[in-house]
């Protein structure tokens with residue numbers, strides 16, 4: 001009897017070992033290329049390549065540029081689990097369109113403290129529902145209705161730029177904040193007339209504080225983080241931000257009590273429905289505030305930095321600036337209002353902005369997570385792998401952009417665009433989970449830049465983009481005030 005039991009146990013053990021052996025071999029073969037990708041060295045026990053974040057003081061741009069240059073691209077990074085890193089347009093096309101790469105990377109978990117269940121980080125099933133609903137706040141009719149505000153506020157901006165003593169980026173942040181409040185919160189702010197703005201400061205400081213969690217194993221732990229100085233600081237910011245939003249919500253609710261009570265969720269033919277109304281239709285108070293914070297942050301910083309970079313690049317290239325000026329004068333005139341129907345005709349202005357977004361992409365990096373195999377043709381990425389899409393690297397690849405550091409809007413002539421892979425240009429990301437506000441951003445930037453250029457000669461001391469230095473957390477910002485002068489055109 002004992003002998004039979006021993007034989008049975010042996011057979012069972014051999015079966016189990018063979019089963020796992022075959023499975024392991026199958027796994028190894030399937031993901032062989034992925035597991036043999038080069039990684040930055042050294043890879044340290046427990047922390048892998050996380051030390052790179054400390055080494056470069058959490059400047060993600062420096063870390064990713066170093067990896068690109070030294071290891072090559074695509075490659076893998078150990079953070080401490082194995083992450084995939086690419087800036088190759090053909091791969092980005094597969095990844096960003098893939099239904100199993102719509103989840104956000106676990107690295108973004110550090111931002112959940114602020115954005116929580118908001119659209120940017122929400123997991124896929126709920127994200128799909130929310131995205132469908134909130135997209136209604138950005139249909140073309142709604143966006144066209146925003147342009148008179150963009151124009152009005154850009155006129156106020158011009159009066160400030162004449163004697164601009166404050167930081168260029170800060171001035172543009174105030175401009176974007178006023179745009180955003182009036183268009184999307186139905187709340188008039190005059191931050192351009194104020195010295196400082198608390199909410200903008202919170203967005204800037206909060207973002208840097210959150211990024212310092214990436215790669216820090218203690219700070220990445222939510223429980224421990226609460227007891228750190230940064231954790232307490234961030235909690236303070238959140239309380240103040242929520243108080244601010246509460247006043248907007250109360251104001252809006254009072255106003256809408258007087259309006260007719262439309263059932264927003266069921267109404268499918270909404271021509272002009274502000275984003276705030278769509279978000280407030282939800283019942284979860286915590287969700288509402290985090291979604292509002294996300295939109296405020298997403299809309300303010302991104303467009304502000306991009307407009308500041310466009311101005312600097314135009315200042316560095318007077319001939320290009322003159323071409324934009326001539327287009328605006330020919331199409332709009334010197335003093336006429338810039339209206340929504342004119343915007344599509346400002347083609348060269350758009351090319352100049354696109355080229356600025358290519359050269360200095362305000363969001364230089366995004367990260368997703370695979371929920372199943374992602375077959376890239378040359379390799380298969382396993383499920384549960386973090387995937388880093390290094391947009392900055394794509395935009396500076398000389399294969400698609402010869403002399404990549406040169407500012408040349410003609411790269412965006414239709415015939416030039418047609419020569420490149422579509423995913424070689426992705427400042428707003430691409431695919432179903434791209435930037436929801438990209439059209440809003442482009443329309444705001446076109447109106448504002450056109451109105452600036454027709455009124456000012458812009459100049460700067462910089463001769464090349466290498467005269468400036470940038471740091472990247474979520475958005476890429478300069479490490480110093482930007483030098484830029486605005487002299488009124490006679």
Ligand code: HEM
Nearest residue numbers: 119120298299302303306363428429433434435436437441
């Ligand atoms: C120059 C301006 C802007 C740039 C370069 C930009 C860029 C981006 C990028 C790269 C993403 C990440 C997409 C991904 O993970 O694949 C994103 C997401 C997002 N952006 Fe923007 N953005 C800009 C302006 C705006 C504006 C003006 C708004 C709102 C009014 C906005 C709202 C959002 C939202 C809600 C998401 C999350 C989308 C989702 O996960 O479904 N963005 N943006």
